Amino acid sequence: MKVAVMGAGAVGCYYGGMLARAGHEVVLVGRAQHVDAFNKAGLRLQAQGFDETISVKAGTDAAIAAGADLVLFCVKSTDTETAGAQLRQHLRPDTLVLTLQNGTDNADRLRGVIPQPVAAAVVYVATEMAGPGHVKHHGRGELVIEPSARSEDVAQALVAAGVPTEISDNVRGALWVKLILNCAYNALSAITQLPYGKIVQGQGVADVIRNLVTECRAVASAEGVTLPGDVDAAVRLIAETMPTQYSSTAQDLARGKASEIDHLNGFIVRRGQALGIATPVNLTMHTLVKLVEQKKEPSPN
Numbered sequence: 001m002k003v004a005v006m007g008a009g010a011v012g013c014y015y016g017g018m019l020a021r022a023g024h025e026v027v028l029v030g031r032a033q034h035v036d037a038f039n040k041a042g043l044r045l046q047a048q049g050f051d052e053t054i055s056v057k058a059g060t061d062a063a064i065a066a067g068a069d070l071v072l073f074c075v076k077s078t079d080t081e082t083a084g085a086q087l088r089q090h091l092r093p094d095t096l097v098l099t100l101q102n103g104t105d106n107a108d109r110l111r112g113v114i115p116q117p118v119a120a121a122v123v124y125v126a127t128e129m130a131g132p133g134h135v136k137h138h139g140r141g142e143l144v145i146e147p148s149a150r151s152e153d154v155a156q157a158l159v160a161a162g163v164p165t166e167i168s169d170n171v172r173g174a175l176w177v178k179l180i181l182n183c184a185y186n187a188l189s190a191i192t193q194l195p196y197g198k199i200v201q202g203q204g205v206a207d208v209i210r211n212l213v214t215e216c217r218a219v220a221s222a223e224g225v226t227l228p229g230d231v232d233a234a235v236r237l238i239a240e241t242m243p244t245q246y247s248s249t250a251q252d253l254a255r256g257k258a259s260e261i262d263h264l265n266g267f268i269v270r271r272g273q274a275l276g277i278a279t280p281v282n283l284t285m286h287t288l289v290k291l292v293e294q295k296k297e298p299s300p301n
Contacts, residue, residue: 001025001157004065005072006083008034008058010127010251011100012074013135015143015163017045020054022161027065028058035060037133046130047137062086070096070154073110077103077263084113091116096150100143102182102248103263104175107146119146122174126245139242146171173228180216180227182247182264184209184235187285189247190261191292193254197243208281209235212265215279219268222275253292261289 001024005012008030020026020043028038038058045052057064065071065087075083080101091097097118099107107120122145126138142164145151151167158165168174188199188208199205213235220227252259265286272279 001069002027002067003070003072004068005029005074006062006065006087007073007075007079008038009074010129010135010248011123011125012072013043013129014045014047014125014127014137014141015072015074015100015158016056017043017054017135018141018161018163019157020056021045021052022157024157024161026056027068028056029060029062029064030058032060033132034058034129037131041133044134045137046134048139063090066090067092068095070098070150073097073099073106074101077101077106077260078258080106080109081113084110088114088116094150096148096154098145098154102178102260103267104172104179117148117150119148119151120171120175121145122171122178124178126242128246128251138245142166144168144171144174168228170226170228173226176216176220176223176225177227177229177231177234179264179267180213180220180231181235181238183216183268183282183285184212185238186247186249187261187265187289190249190253190259191285191288193246193250195242195244195246196239200239211281212285215272215277215282216268218277219271219275219279222277223271249289253289258293259289261286261293265289 003019003024003026005016005028008028016026035058038056042053043056095116097116098121100121100123107118111118121143125141128136130136144166147167155165155167249259265282268282269279269286
């Protein structure tokens with residue numbers, strides 16, 4: 001396949017890198033500093049079982065995605081519509097656009113912008129951009145994707161590339177479970193600038209996480225969402241399987257970037273308000289992260 005990664009950050013580079021390593025043609029659309037590094041030296045994929053530099057093409061313009069069979073859509077939730085509009089004119093009518101994003105509504109929002117088929121994916125991977133053109137993989141990597149005309153072929157290609165992938169009829173529920181996990185950990189990691197393994201050792205943290213999850217469950221239930229699996233076990237598993245990982249929100253704040261918190265805890269707060277469900281702990285997490293985002297000067301401490 002020709003695979004285009006729209007939003008070549010840590011997640012997109014990991015999955016794009018795995019597909020390129022398996023022999024697929026991969027092009028990356030990203031920020032200039034990374035694009036320059038990709039084109040000069042390739043993509044360095046430092047995984048748990050290997051450390052390789054992979055040849056890829058990259059650009060800052062979505063035009064490089066022309067002719068793609070598959071697009072891994074990995075931009076921040078705040079950029080979904082803008083990035084979709086940039087892609088639209090360059091894709092074939094049958095190009096599958098797979099959304100590998102946080103939040104529960106990105107696929108629906110993208111369908112309102114582009115005519116190409118869109119399928120949602122739930123991502124469980126711990127990665128970071130360790131430098132220009134360098135993605136570091138800390139753990140996991142499985143995908144759960146929505147059924148579509150092309151999903152079976154894409155899933156087979158991903159599995160062959162070393163990416164555990166399943167197709168689920170309840171991707172909505174799986175996206176909500178991922179949202180709950182993000183609401184449980186992302187803000188805490190961002191505010192403290194600590195990885196998951198250290199967060200859960202903090203005094204009172206277990207109670208805070210339990211309250212965050214309880215509020216999210218209440219909103220999901222009111223939305224009519226069926227949550228698959230054991231949510232409480234999934235919450236515990238995050239810290240156990242990704243103890244050294246910092247949340248994407250923590251990474252954004254550390255770099256002075258706006259985060260996706262409005263689409264995580266902020267989303268729960270908005271839906272709770274609309275449904276008449278109190279979400280005070282999620283509101284607190286959302287408020288604190290927004291305050292950190294607004295800081296102009298570093299703390300004297």
